[in-house]
Amino acid sequence: MTPDDVLTELTALQAGDVPTHGGATMAYVYDSGRDEVDDLAAAAQAAFQWTNALDPTAFPSVARIENDLVGAALALLGGGPQAVGTLTSGGTESCLLAVLAAREQWRTGGGTGQPTMLLPVTAHAAFRKAAHLFGLEVVDVPVDPHTCRALPAAVGELLDDRTALVVVSAPSYPHGVLDPVGEIAALAAGAGVPCHVDACIGGWVLPFLDDVPEPFDLSVPGVTSLSVDLHKYGYAPKGVSVLLTATAELRHRHWFTTAGWPGYPVVNPTLAGTRPAGPMAAAWAVHRWLGTEGYRELARRVRNATVALAEGIAAVEGLRVVGHPVATLVAVAQDGDDGVDVLHLADEMTARGWLLQPQPPFAQPDGVLPATLHLTVTGATAGRVEALLADLAGAARAARALPPPVPDPGLVAAAADLDPAGLTVAEVEGLLELAGVGGGALPARMAPIHALVAALPRPVAERLLAGVLGRIYRP
Numbered sequence: 340m341t342p343d344d345v346l347t348e349l350t351a352l353q354a355g356d357v358p359t360h361g362g363a364t365m366a367y368v369y370d371s372g373r374d375e376v377d378d379l380a381a382a383a384q385a386a387f388q389w390t391n392a393l394d395p396t397a398f399p400s401v402a403r404i405e406n407d408l409v410g411a412a413l414a415l416l417g418g419g420p421q422a423v424g425t426l427t428s429g430g431t432e433s434c435l436l437a438v439l440a441a442r443e444q445w446r447t448g449g450g451t452g453q454p455t456m457l458l459p460v461t462a463h464a465a466f467r468k469a470a471h472l473f474g475l476e477v478v479d480v481p482v483d484p485h486t487c488r489a490l491p492a493a494v495g496e497l498l499d500d501r502t503a504l505v506v507v508s509a510p511s512y513p514h515g516v517l518d519p520v521g522e523i524a525a526l527a528a529g530a531g532v533p534c535h536v537d538a539c540i541g542g543w544v545l546p547f548l549d550d551v552p553e554p555f556d557l558s559v560p561g562v563t564s565l566s567v568d569l570h571k572y573g574y575a576p577k578g579v580s581v582l583l584t585a586t587a588e589l590r591h592r593h594w595f596t597t598a599g600w601p602g603y604p605v606v607n608p609t610l611a612g613t614r615p616a617g618p619m620a621a622a623w624a625v626h627r628w629l630g631t632e633g634y635r636e637l638a639r640r641v642r643n644a645t646v647a648l649a650e651g652i653a654a655v656e657g658l659r660v661v662g663h664p665v666a667t668l669v670a671v672a673q674d675g676d677d678g679v680d681v682l683h684l685a686d687e688m689t690a691r692g693w694l695l696q697p698q699p700p701f702a703q704p705d706g707v708l709p710a711t712l713h714l715t716v717t718g719a720t721a722g723r724v725e726a727l728l729a730d731l732a733g734a735a736r737a738a739r740a741l742p743p744p745v746p747d748p749g750l751v752a753a754a755a756d757l758d759p760a761g762l763t764v765a766e767v768e769g770l771l772e773l774a775g776v777g778g779g780a781l782p783a784r785m786a787p788i789h790a791l792v793a794a795l796p797r798p799v800a801e802r803l804l805a806g807v808l809g810r811i812y813r814p
């Protein structure tokens with residue numbers, strides 16, 4: 340084979356993928372809509388793809404890149420003179436490290452036993468992963484059922500000696516709304532507890548807008564760390580995020596150092612050992628080229644498109660926009676009992692070439708948050724709002740004509756009695772066959788599957804979801 344043959348074979352694999360460009364895939368990908376951004380990122384990535392950011396003394400270039408990007412993030416997001424930061428591989432890693440730092444600080448401050456984290460139910464799942472990995476207990480903070488913003492009163496009641504961290508989102512992934520950062524950070528500070536702002540998705544958009552309802556960044560008293568992803572609205576390729584900490588002391592708490600082996604002395608600021616420098620270099624290049632003005636122009640264009648989209652959606656009979664979206668995300672819910680089922684709507688939009696991400700209904704202490712569709716608007720979608728709204732109107736009519744997706748009652752009843760921890764892989768696969776998702780291929784219409792997942796006890800649903808991936812990842 341020639342290298343060209345190999346590349347042809349490789350790129351042919353992408354035929355079944357959702358498009359990464361063009362703005363129709365409204366989750367997972369961030370397309371600025373500007374080819375030059377992509378070309379520049381690709382060239383920068385290629386130039387650094389063999390560099391190992393593990394050791395900035397061997398590769399001083401990566402220290403410079405990291406310092407420049409962290410400096411830019413601090414300038415944009417209210418970092419004071421003591422503030423520092425770290426480049427990570429993505430939002431999840433930034434959130435993990437924020438939790439790790441808080442846990443270590445809590446222990447250093449004399450905390451014993453198991454620490455807790457106060458987590459609004461709308462905070463990203465990465466924090467649940469962090470709790471799982473680092474041994475914290477999650478204490479759920481309810482959100483207002485209408486605005487979907489975290490309730491400060493609940494935070495006030497739940498703070499205690501075991502609280503190692505309070506988290507807020509700017510904005511939250513599921514609904515795109517801004518938590519009351521100032522109020523909650525003040526409560527946390529009053530109790531001597533750090534407060535992390537997860538601005539992974541909004542942190543490179545909100546600073547450029549004029550209509551942000553309230554401050555949310557490191558300049559807010561009580562905010563001790565903040566995460567922001569460059570591989571989202573920094574329009575860099577996958578694999579780069581920033582974790583900012585108000586002090587070098589706090590950053591030090593998520594570093595790992597050992598001289599306790601016969602190999603090279605280890606200082607790892609992140610979870611990785613070897614660190615890919617390609618995404619960092621690409622982010623640096625895109626940032627250098629777009630500059631503050633370039634990002635501002637893009638952010639405003641996307642924000643205007645989001646506002647127009649939200650207004651258009653609110654005008655579609657049977658649909659409503661959840662809460663007040665402050666950035667570039669919109670959550671769409673069924674309006675009224677006879678409104679449009681959004682799980683069917685997602686399938687109808689898929690058939691029309693769009694990817695709108697279904698989010699199941701969620702039971703929280705203050706009632707059930709309805710099922711929603713998540714729409715991430717990017718530069719590429721901004722030029723297609725009219726087409727999107729036209730397809731949404733047609734899809735809503737089609738979805739209305741369908742009976743509500745109801746999971747098989749026999750399957751739900753049987754699953755309710757299961758002990759998920761005791762299920763073998765083979766038993767999980769048997770259940771998936773019964774549910775119509777055996778064999779690793781998902782059906783074209785996913786609404787009944789989402790309805791089934793929502794109807795199952797959470798631990799059972801989680802076990803079955805892992806089973807689906809277990810079938811997909813088979814050599």
Ligand SMILES: Cc1ncc(COP(=O)(O)O)c(C=O)c1O
Pocket residue numbers: 429430431432434463465508510511512537538539540568
């Ligand atoms: C608010 C928020 N936090 C964390 C993450 C996790 O980021 P990643 O997928 O890069 O790990 C996301 C991803 O969408 C997010 O929106």
